[in-house]
Amino acid sequence: MENFQRGRFNWQMLELPDGITTSNGNWYHITRDGIENYVPGLLKNRPLERIIQEADAWVKSSDGFSLMLFFIVVFFGVTPWLAAAISLVFYFLWYFNTGVFVNVTSTPIAKLLNKDGVVYGVSAIFLIGISINEITAGMGISVEFNAIWYGLILFFLYKVGLLRLMIEFTRKKFFGQPKVSKEDRILNMLLIRYGMKYGILTGEVNEMEKELVRIVNYHKQKKK
16 A cells, blocks of 8 residues: 655555545545456556556646647737637536546656646746747747736646636536546546556446445445
């Protein structure tokens, strides 16, 4: 079992009887045994820690992809407000449909854009480039200076997680807690993809969902 350690910023996970939680604040309502039963033999080919870390990256992938999209679009000459609108639309489409895009091939990209150093570094380069207009002009790129304010706002909405928190609050407030969480749906799809990659037949999706619901109910009863 991998335990949380104080004073470290490295990604970590913790296995519990009623699921797996990570240092990113994500909770997966399935256990090591549940995964082994669902995709027999997968954990011999792919360590559990790596699978959960990849699932974490996909859960937060809408943040990194949307922010990078804004910078790319604005550097192609699109007005800042339109670039921000495109980025936000993309964010919502990706956020609510992440499971559809999950695949093994693109996982390294999702993990890369989930790293703080990469996001902070790329954002700093783009924002500094925008603020020093002579540099972008010398590259033949014309960018409006107010793009920096749009970029900063989107940075806080995405990277800090403010937009994600607002979405989750709104969903729970008006639609209630979903039977199967986004994290569990993404992990389920990742397990299916790995099962296909290694030629392992996965169990019935309905059985996987029953296991997720069982652990969620166990967790709720434990709180009482």
